[in-house]
Amino acid sequence: MTHTAFEQTLAEAVALARLAPSSHNCQPWAVHFDPVIHCGYLAIDNRRKLTGLPSLEREMLLSCGIFFHFLEQLICLRGYQLHWRWCDEQEQQVLAGEDRALIRFMPGPEQAHQATAFATLSEQLQQRHTVRSAYRNTQLSEQQRNELSTVLKPYPVTLGIYYQQTHGKTLAHLTQTYAGLDFANKAAWRETYSYIRFDERRQYEDGFYLHNLFGPVSGGFKTFFKVAFHPHLSGLNKLLRLPTKMAQGLAELVETGPHYLALNVSKEGDEALFRAGLGLGALWLRLQQWGWAMHPISVLVQHDSAREALAASLSQSELPVFFARFGEPEQSGSPAPRRHWQSILVSDTHSLTKSTPTQRG
Incomplete structure (x- = not known):
């Protein structure tokens, strides 16, 4: 064609x-x-x-x-x-x-x-890769903040930017509280697990490798994760408190920030969400131009209870449709x-x- x-x-x-x-x-x-x-x-x-x-x-x-x-x-x-x-x-x-x-x-x-x-x-x-590892403590300048706001002006979104110094502990607490919901919902975790690719020697067309989440991992860790987090063994991983430990690890990462952003749509409906995605694409590219990256914390916007708590912690009257930490990564992400x-x-x-x-x- x-x-x-x-x-x-x-x-x-x-x-x-x-x-x-x-x-x-x-x-x-x-x-x-x-x-x-x-x-x-x-x-x-x-x-x-x-x-x-x-x-x-x-x-x-x-x-x-x-x-x-x-x-x-x-x-x-x-x-x-x-x-x-x-x-x-x-x-x-x-x-x-x-x-x-x-x-x-x-x-x-x-x-x-x-x-x-x-x-x-x-x-x-x-x-451009989603970077889920540590970021440097490079501060966002006023000029950069204005650039991000300008990038989003053509789109039906409201941008909120927050900082580790003022919101890090609160957001880490929210993550610790709600991250376990990813495992508690059996249908959601079954779907998530189906996208994990454990054999890095094979070529896949979608999903993600464990190193996309954790960085380089050993063969033993991959085998352990594959078994311990299998949807059919939810009783075992709860007994070992694995969801709690995973939530704690994510919360510790969230607390480091160094910056966070939340997007709200100014209109209801599918078209408004699509147009918000256009703006999110523009914002992501601007960060990439700076050599910066984003790490979406999706669990805080995927569940109603978490989303409401997130809005309250950010003093927002509307519920965010997207939330992420962002900054200058210490190391680049890896292709998926x-x-x-x-x-x-x-x-x-x-x-x-x-x-x-x-x-x-």
């Missing part, structure tokens, strides 16, 4: 945008493009979406927003402006298979390429498995309707 200049650009952009972060690295996105009418859809691949918790629907929409932000920026630097709009309820069902359409897009006329900027962005995306771009980009000439997208407002 690379017969025209734009189709080549789209394939190239998908191959880089697929490096976007997603919960459990499930990569729930699909891109359908009709080379005949030159229109396409970004969709959620319902065969790949997470279902262990109702709140994961929110995270899938954020992830697709991040993916599309990367995709749109890459395509723009290759000389095409994308015009897109949110799909109505009827249009969400037009795609073949089980994919749920989110937005419909169409490229504008080809313009000048920005080769240097494209190469820079490509390198940034390839170097990725889908091949050809499994994401689908040539679809049968089910796309012929209505024309309007330019994003």
Whole structure:
């Protein structure tokens, strides 16, 4: 599916945008493009979406927003402006298979390429990893704080930034209190466990290795973790107090900060969450430009009780949709498995309707 200049650009952009972060690295996105009418859809691949918790629907929409932000920026630097709009309820069902359409897009006329900027962005995306290890105590300057706020201005989100000195202990306590919920919900932990890849010699298209969570680990540790945390042995790991120890380790990491950020959406609904994901993608790239990284603390926004406690601790009237610690990492993160771009980009000439997208407002 690379017969025209734009189709080549789209394939190239998908191959880089697929490096976007997603919960459990499930990569729930699909891109359908009709080379005949030159229109396409970004969709959620319902065969790949997470279902262990109702709140994961929110995270899938954020992830697709991040993916599309990367995709749109890459395509723009290759000389095409994308015009897109949110799909109505009827249009969400037009795609073949089980994919749920989110937005419909169409490229504008080809313009000048920005080769240097494209190469820079490509390198940034390839170097971007979720870093769950320690960060340096590099302080966020007022200029940097203003930059992050400016980056998010086009999007329906409110950004809150907090510091280890003022919130570290409270947030660590919340993490210690609620992190065990990841293990208490059997369906959620069964789903999480299914994405852990224990054999680093094999190539996978999704999920994560233990070293993505803990850094380098021994073969003995991998074997212990595989057995002790197996969903069928929940009684054993509770007896050994393993969930409590895991929660304590995460809490200690959270307490170190050095900075935290929370995002709230200013509107309700799927479209607002998707657009919030666009903003999150822009924010993540800005941090990457500084050589900084983020570590989402998802457990604090995936469960209602934890989310309410988090909002109260941050003195927020609205419930956050995303929460993370961020800063300058002491060491870079490691790559996680990725889908091949050809499994994401689908040539679809049968089910796309012929209505024309309007330019994003």
